[in-house]
Amino acid sequence: MTALALSLKNAIIRYGRMTAVDGLSLELRPGETLGLVGESGCGKTSVARAIAGLQPLSSGELAIGGEALGGSPAARRRDLQRKVQLLFQDPASSLSPRLTVGALMAEPLKIRRTYSAESWARIAALAESIGLGKQLLPRYPHQLSGGQARRVALVRAIAAEPSIIVADEPTAGLDISVQGELLNLLRSLRDRLQLSYLFISHNLNVVGRVTDRVAIMYLGQIVESGSTRQLFSTPAHPYTRALLSSNLTVDTQRRGDRIVLKGELPSPHEPPTGCRFHGRCPVARAVCATTQPRLETLSDGRAVACHFPSETGFVQAMTG
Numbered sequence: 001m002t003a004l005a006l007s008l009k010n011a012i013i014r015y016g017r018m019t020a021v022d023g024l025s026l027e028l029r030p031g032e033t034l035g036l037v038g039e040s041g042c043g044k045t046s047v048a049r050a051i052a053g054l055q056p057l058s059s060g061e062l063a064i065g066g067e068a069l070g071g072s073p074a075a076r077r078r079d080l081q082r083k084v085q086l087l088f089q090d091p092a093s094s095l096s097p098r099l100t101v102g103a104l105m106a107e108p109l110k111i112r113r114t115y116s117a118e119s120w121a122r123i124a125a126l127a128e129s130i131g132l133g134k135q136l137l138p139r140y141p142h143q144l145s146g147g148q149a150r151r152v153a154l155v156r157a158i159a160a161e162p163s164i165i166v167a168d169e170p171t172a173g174l175d176i177s178v179q180g181e182l183l184n185l186l187r188s189l190r191d192r193l194q195l196s197y198l199f200i201s202h203n204l205n206v207v208g209r210v211t212d213r214v215a216i217m218y219l220g221q222i223v224e225s226g227s228t229r230q231l232f233s234t235p236a237h238p239y240t241r242a243l244l245s246s247n248l249t250v251d252t253q254r255r256g257d258r259i260v261l262k263g264e265l266p267s268p269h270e271p272p273t274g275c276r277f278h279g280r281c282p283v284a285r286a287v288c289a290t291t292q293p294r295l296e297t298l299s300d301g302r303a304v305a306c307h308f309p310s311e312t313g314f315v316q317a318m319t320g
């Protein structure tokens with residue numbers, strides 16, 4: 001059996017006394033794109049940073065390519081961690097304004113001390129193949145378009161020869177046509193270089209287009225995960241349904257299932273008792289306020305944490 005590209009088990013991330021990520025598990029298979037979706041503040045970036053080694057786990061286990069980081073010696077941990085590169089949300093914050101495009105692309109190789117004529121030729125050819133021709137090498141970040149800056153950030157991530165790219169809202173702030181080009185590019189690079197992606201976004205149109213599977217996060221926990229097709233066509237958790245129905249271009253309304261999300265994401269400083277979603281849930285009952293539902297695998301293969309998943313629509317029809 002092929003090892004998972006990445007797995008995170010029972011991850012807890014605390015900031016002081018606040019628990020931002022609470023017992024979260026994820027599996028990323030080789031060559032796939034897994035979406036991580038949820039409202040702002042639910043903990044997506046904390047997960048991304050932990051996977052990229054920029055944020056320590058308070059507890060839990062991260063394994064890359066089937067090797068647990070926890071038990072490995074520091075040098076091995078560093079090597080494994082290099083297989084994961086983070087594609088930042090806003091390239092302006094990750095591209096030094098004082099470096100030219102050429103210097104920015106060479107920088108990751110120099111940091112890793114793997115810079116050579118061959119490695120540069122590889123990176124320059126990659127850049128050229130994604131539309132960053134030689135004429136751009138002397139330019140500075142402020143002289144680039146939004147799409148070009150994202151491509152430079154992508155080349156920098158790939159220069160480190162990762163097997164996993166964690167893309168945190170990679171298309172935020174781009175207009176639709178540039179967004180489409182970047183998504184196509186990400187997909188073709190994934191297939192060409194045998195990468196796996198963890199794709200973080202709250203834009204369900206984008207997630208529906210590029211991911212194979214999706215995990216839906218609510219206040220630090222996964223509430224539903226499964227294939228993108230499954231979740232988009234027959235969402236089982238009321239929160240997944242609410243997210244889909246609040247997105248006017250995703251076609252769930254024709255089924256008459258529109259759920260309007262009430263209120264705001266509760267504070268992770270004081271998470272609700274029972275199911276964390278119960279205060280905003282249209283089908284909540286007494287048990288939901290007192291007992292936290294476990295993430296259970298249904299007969300159709302998806303996992304859902306809800307006491308009444310069948311109340312939300314179509315799962316019975318699919319599985320019953």
Ligand SMILES: Nc1ncnc2c1ncn2[C@@H]1O[C@H](COP(=O)(O)OP(=O)(O)OP(=O)(O)O)[C@@H](O)[C@H]1O
Pocket residue numbers: 015020038039040041042043044045046047268
């Ligand atoms: N360094 C930090 N110190 C303290 N609290 C933090 C820190 N980073 C994040 N948080 C808090 O942890 C929670 C989860 O934040 P996180 O950025 O991971 O969520 P997110 O889903 O990525 O949100 P967004 O989409 O807005 O980036 C939030 O309540 C946030 O305020």
